[in-house]
Amino acid sequence: MQIHVDYCNRLKARTNLGRGEIDDCNRCKVLSDSFKNWLQKTARGKYEGGDTAWEEAKLKSYSRSEMRLVEIQEGLCSEVKKHKDRCYGLAEEVEHLLEQWWVHEDPNSQDLFTWLCVSTLQYCCPQNHYGPLCTACPVDENNKICGEKGSCDGDGTRKGNGSCICNRGFAGEFCENCAENYYSTPEADCKPCHKACNNCKGEGAAACVICQTGWELEVDVCTDVNECLKENLCKVNEYCINWEGSYSCKTCDVTCKTCSGKGITNCTSCEVDEILVNGMCLDETLKHQYLLSTMKRLALYALLLLVASEGSYEIVNIKCAKQSSDFSGKKLGILL
Structure with missing residues (x-):
């Protein structure tokens, strides 16, 4: 049985999208996820178009029919937002394998990802396995991978060496210790040391083992050096x-x-x-201008103090001018 797939959209996607960097395992996972998505979208209990009489005569249900596979193939990868071109490319390469799985394999016993990506193409490994032979990731004394504080290098792929890649703040073969410049808490967590510390025993600048460069120890506390x-x-x-x-x-x-x-x-x-x-x-010109301006301000300030101390004048106007002060009765207009 030959499945005809709409390649026009695939070609368009390759033109519009650059060739993304993605390894074979992740490429296969993107394809299998898309297939699963379209498997759900096409789930229905009756035929919609095509030679339904022929299909029913053969007593073949729609759920595993060629018609449904064609629908899935036509939509395959179209909804993928990232690495769409890589998904389309792999779909073309393994079209015959998708057909084989559809016709001969029981989806209830082995999903497409496991059958295609792990067993058939051998691009991936099962979860918690790594490397060319899909070796099981090592576990600690509590039977936990990396103490649940990290991940196994190469987990789920045909790459890596199985060593623990610890989460930030953790270290050790199974991520059982705190990393340098982190301290252990009662909750079995690792927290960063104070920025003044070059390693520490606990929280704050008073728990430093050694002070960082730019800090110095004063009364058992690392304090900032004013360079x-x-x-x-x-x-x-x-x-x-x-x-x-x-x-x-x-x-x-x-x-x-x-x-x-x-x-x-x-x-x-x-x-x-x-x-x-x-x-x-200031140069000489700016100097004289600055001094003159300062003297004017001082003169105004002194005059205001005089008026305030006498208590018999009311300030009615303040303007800047070249003329001197003008007194009129008990009201004072200040002109500078």
């Missing part, structure tokens, strides 16, 4: 920022020769033709 207190740590035109366990150097503002922090107001020295005023590097 920025050291001299000449950064370049001449840079300033230092301390982080927990480390530091970084940042470039000073372009107006500064040297500085103590970010921005134009943290300069500590200036170029030859400039002077340092309140953390800013």
Whole structure:
């Protein structure tokens, strides 16, 4: 019996999708999952089209009929979102095997994945088995694979060596220990050490065995080292920022020769033709403008203090101008 499959959609999928990276076992699993999906979608108790009289005359139920297989084949892989092209490719390669399983095998005793991917193509192994010979994954004294804290290398495939790939925080042949920089809890879990620790006995910076680089032991607790207190740590035109366990150097503002922090107001020295005023590097013109502005603000502040101390004036207006103060009766308009 020859099954005709709609290859047009398959060709279109290959054109639209790049050839994805996936091994033979996973490719076979994608195909078998799709077949199972279409097996469920086509499950019905009567014929819908075709030579139903001939089928019924042969006393062959729809559930294992050629008609149903054709329906499954036509939809096969079409719903797959990832690696669709690889699914279509394998479906073409094993079409005769799918037909053989459909006609001769009992799906109740052996599912398609086991028959096709494990036994026939030998792309995969049963769960909890690995390697070319599908060797059983090793178990611990409690008959648990990797203590249920990891997985067997190559599990379910024809690859791997069966060693335990432990979950994060666990280590050992059967993942029975905590990894470096993790500590054991009463709940048999492994938690990460404090960032100040280079290995630890428990929770917090006081449980460190050794302090990490950038930390130092003070009164039995690992505390952060302020590297920025050291001299000449950064370049001449840079300033230092301390982080927990480390530091970084940042470039000073372009107006500064040297500085103590970010921005134009943290300069500590200036170029030859400039002077340092309140953390800013100013040339002669900017210097006079800055001083004049400062003097105006100070004069206004002093006048306001005078008015407030006299208690006999009401401030009615504040404007900036070049004229001096103007008093009128008990009301004061301030003009600067």
